[in-house]
Amino acid sequence: MTTVAQPAIAKPAAIRTVEPIDPIYRQIRDLVYKVSGIFQLEEKLYLLVDGCGRRMKQLGVKTPREYWDRLTADSNRDAELRQLLNELTIGETCLFRSPPQLDALRKVILPELVAEKSKLVLKRLRIWSAGCSTGEESYTLAMNMLEESEHLLKGWTVEILATDLNDRSVETAKAGIYGDYALRSTTDYFKRKYFSVIDEKKLQVRPEVKKLITFSRLNLQDNSKMLFMKGMDLIFCCNVLIYFDGPSKSKVVDHFYSNLNSGGYFFLGTSESLLKLNDKFHLVHFPGAIAYWKPSLKSGKL
């Protein structure tokens, strides 16, 4: 967070030599949010401007206004919006991508789940990384669970299911080999503890981390398979639903709701919103993170 004290009346424009952003980009931001649920913060609006810029170049479109027409009036508008979403989420994946989510998980959610489930015979947590892509999120979760294995989760079994539609992504995920870019937010502590060195540029996740995870291919729109994903305590589905249209998204979210145990949590990407798709979930705020909670039976708020 940039909280550097500035001279009182300093005009931002005088410090950063950027041109003012064309107001049309805020319109595009709102459109992207309405359709996909991805919200581009004002301070990250330049990412949207860059993304649109790349698309405009490829399309040979000269002005943002003209690009706006492509996104709204053109017969290919849905495809173009999808292309833009690709641009916006590209390169976002890395290990330890959202520390506030992990904090919420370890400080609030795990203690809560452990307390709630401690009376059960089977001390087991099931986590699903839905749309795991190349595995960064799944391994991050696994390492954080291992960190708790001698404390909060002592005596517990943790199972992580990681699924993706794309076979190649699943294969890459299984290998668990990452370079500097994917590891840019991983601390030395985690690198030393959970990775082996492959060469000077690449690290591989150690077998004890991999052991927690089962990778497989799954289409979230395959209704019959979705019915089998039962008994989850946590579901993470980051930047996946943004590509789905309203009815499909709604169906997947309903599945997630039934897939979760009561008292379980569902996380989206950090700047992603479920919009108004399922009113059974409770929206819960954590410091820097948001999640959707399936009310526990005893809360009586079902």
Add this chain to the structure above:
Amino acid sequence: MTTSAIIDAKIREHVEQIETTPAIPAVFVPLLKLLNAPPEQVNLEEVVKLVSYDNTIAAQCLRVVSSPLFGLAKTPESIKGAVISLGLRRVQTILLTCCLGQVFPAKVLALDPTVFWRHSLGCAMVCRKFSEKLSGADREKAYMAGLMHDIGFLVNGLAFPNEFASAIKRAVQEQISIEEAERATMGFTHCESGRALAEKWHLGEDIVQVIAHHHALEQSEKAQPLVALVHLSDLLCRVRGLGYGYYERHKVDLVHDPAWAVLLKEYRDLEGVDLVRFTFELDEAVDNIYELVSTIFGSNPARN
């Protein structure tokens, strides 16, 4: 006398002395009078005169309105320009913000005034933003309520410095709310002392209710929707980087808080509020609020 009556008498005795604190700007009392006056009786010249009265405060007001939070296309160059672009009532609440900035003497307080103002101003902004989405809600009153809701910390810091310092210390150590720590250490909270000050300053019954009951909505006798609005905004601020410098709230479910139902009963359009986007927008404003607070404090020589 009952215990609570003894405590109440003790608080009120101390509140009496606060008025003689030299830090209270001369413009403060007439401003409070103006804020309580019916809007149709307040005129442009009167507000301009009041804002211009104290050079330091006038300059601060202009700096405040140049913050991106106010979304003005062009920063007003004169007080009159500011009053015209922002409206009479908005300028009065901005003036109030700057005045209060002067009232809080940094040296004697256990609570870092910067942190206090980030929370108060943050809450004021959230209250106002929220009320913008609720048709018929009084935005400036919402802002004022948010700004003033924790004013009891001022009383506690000035009148009971040692007890209050232990309460703060305990709150941070045990990661509990200051309110809880105050009750345990001092036997009363900023809600009671804030109420005494608010009554003394004649802040208006609605604001008094907010100050007294923002932690216990069910006890408010009137203005429940406003108290509920402040309660929810306060919670959101505390879980979103605008709390008291440490996280004592790790999880908040606003929609299922009893205050939500109270607010919903008064304003049906609350149902349509996209709370996630609202939160994203708040996250976005946090930096601006930090900057605004350093603006209010940065130029005050009495504060180092």
